[in-house]
């Protein structure tokens with residue numbers, strides 16, 4: 533009889549062992565699959581975390597691009613530094629002085645090409661000679677530049693308006709023209725410059741961009757201070773011009789000396805910035821001006837022009 537026999541129980545035992553072994557195998561297989569699934573989930577989370585931490589970079593880049601200053605994509609370190617510690621806004625040593633005193637520059641940063649150009653400049657005006665100078669310039673439709681030392685009077689205001697109204701450039705020279713005062717330090721220079729600038733703007737409506745240092749950018753009074761003054765004036769957008777042609781009118785030069793001196797210098801220059809003075813004691817300037825203008829209008833292929841912010845600066 534099979535049922536209840538020893539053989540029967542042996543088979544039952546074998547069957548149980550087989551079931552247990554199969555169960556164990558199934559368990560191992562399931563666990564292995566579970567480990568794989570969890571591992572895959574973990575990888576997914578890592579990708580998400582990585583994407584999140586990339587976001588600040590992207591935002592920084594987008595922001596910077598919107599402001600138009602980006603040239604390269606910031607590295608991870610740079611981006612982290614920017615996000616964590618924004619750079620403090622540094623205040624320059626002269627930033628708090630005359631906060632309105634900045635030049636309005638044109639968007640076009642390119643300089644004009646100006647070979648054979650003659651830039652007549654008149655310093656120290658307005659004066660009793662201003663209207664005579666303007667009449668001569670008008671007669672030949674010559675535009676020039678006046679670096680003024682303005683007094684806050686109606687008389688000077690009318691003369692400055694005439695300069696501007698006839699299409700010439702008005703620039704700042706000085707209020708006091710006192711070398712010892714203005715070249716003492718940058719604060720003193722700014723104080724003098726701002727006072728002159730303010731009178732010109734209030735009286736003519738023009739905000740000057742160009743200026744000329746009294747005595748030129750290199751003189752005996754500013755050797756220790758000029759570098760700092762130029763740095764500050766340039767930071768504010770102002771442009772200065774020296775000269776490469778002297779008339780020596782302020783030294784009392786006569787007609788002959790001025791005529792031959794100025795024309796011969798212009799002849800050898802590629803372009804010329806000519807220094808004249810618009811002063812009561814410089815009558816010879818008025819006497820010689822028309823003859824010098826005629827010399828180049830009649831005999832040479834030259835162009836007279838006023839100085840502009842787009843004129844290549846001329847420095848000593």
Ligand SMILES: [Zn+2]
Nearest residue numbers: 655656746747
């Ligand atoms: Zn001067």
